């Protein structure tokens with residue numbers, strides 16, 4: 001029976017040929033390591049967000065009078081509502097972490113070098129979209145924390161002369177963060193960003209499949225890198241088949257991701273939900289110590305430290321553009337970062353600066 | 364090859380059991396919450412409803428009507444038509460409950476008089492307590 005169903009599908013789709021050519025026939029470099037699986041983990045993390053998010057939509061009410069209550073309902077009354085909410089909340093934080101790690105490892109492995117500049121650019125845009133997801137989702141519970149953190153973030157553009165005020169009003173749909181803002185952020189979070197993310201992901205993964213994985217530049221480097229004068233997929237004379245060799249590494253990392261998620265849900269469920277997250281939003285009363293989520297602390301602290309707000313925002317915009325277009329600034333062929341002391345120092349310097357600003361920002 | 368088969372099996376078992384562990388939470392999550400007001404009792408003063416008068420109620424989320432019938436006393440019927448779920452209306456002149464969707468009609472016992480509905484309207488229990496009608 002199973003055999004017959006298989007044959008029926010096989011005749012009409014030719015799946016086994018696809019598996020043979022795309023999974024088993026798809027080669028990965030022999031010395032590929034676990035860091036190359038972070039991209040897949042980021043994708044799985046995104047899928048988890050999408051699924052749990054759809055579940056939350058079943059009970060969530062995007063209205064200033066009902067949003068907070070509907071979240072309370074999900075947490076306290078709906079059977080297993082807490083599970084899906086916590087998976088979504090913890091997952092959003094873990095996803096940011098995974099995307100950061102993926103990006104750092106791509107940088108460290110210098111995988112953005114020719115011919116993979118576009119892959120980097122699309123990836124950088126996806127990381128910004130990930131952060132926008134977090135930002136817009138943060139307001140939705142309509143708690144004190146979400147209300148005031150959003151107020152802070154949406155005030156930042158006003159540092160920009162002339163268009164800044166306009167931009168802030170556009171974001172908020174009015175002078176203050178209000179029910180109108182909630183509806184805007186809701187639309188962005190559930191309807192605007194998801195298709196955008198999927199399109200970018202499609203391009204990202206298309207490029208990775210088309211060009212092939214980069215080889216780690218460390219250890220025994222296989223051959224002199226050839227100049228890319230025309231399109232050709234990367235070849236690995238002594239490579240491994242993607243399935244099962246690399247697939248098993250990916251499966252392992254995905255298990256690790258779930259492990260981290262359920263560890264936090266089981267042993268530190270309130271990690272990302274402090275007291276202000278359980279108090280309804282009060283537009284006339286700012287709580288003490290409002291600060292953004294951990295991944296926004298570094299830019300937030302930097303913004304606070306620079307006395308001239310305009311300068312601060314210009315600097316941040318410049319850094320973001322530099323980040324997106326980085327492969328076009330770094331055009332040297334050498335792809336072993338250990339042989340490029342200045343780049344290494346820059347890399348470690350930016351990392352430590354980020355860490356210092358984050359820690360500083362949390363006090 | 365044996366080792367690979369073992370690993371494959373182990374991964375599949377772990378993966379499938381992890382995923383299927385979500386079935387129960389998902390089913391529970393989707394089951395309807397207790398309707399608001401279920402289990403609460405409703406009290407209506409008799410004088411609110413004259414003879415042959417009626418009053419609309421919602422009992423445990425179900426729209427219903429309380430009718431004070433001449434000679435036969437009170438009755439509470441669900442307004443949900445047994446055909447395809449539209450809400451019937453009490454017609455004071457004809458002394459019938461008439462469905463606006465496909466013209467099904469019921470008498471004041473809830474029995475089908477004409478039209479497509481397959482069975483009688485659901486009845487609700489109540490008690491008379493002095494000057495009041497009490498449901499639940």
Ligand code: HEM
Nearest residue numbers: 036038039040042043103111119120123124126127213214
């Ligand atoms: C939303 C999050 C992202 C997802 C879902 C994602 C997904 C993936 C996947 C599945 C791969 C192939 C496997 C791998 O090398 O890990 C990949 C490769 C790559 N990603 Fe991402 N990515 C994301 C964000 C980023 C970011 C933020 C950057 C950099 C700014 C980036 C740059 C790259 C590059 C250059 C490669 C090619 C690596 C190579 O061929 O060795 N990605 N990504």
Ligand code: FES
Nearest residue numbers: 444446447462467
């Ligand atoms: S639904 Fe009432 S008659 Fe069809």
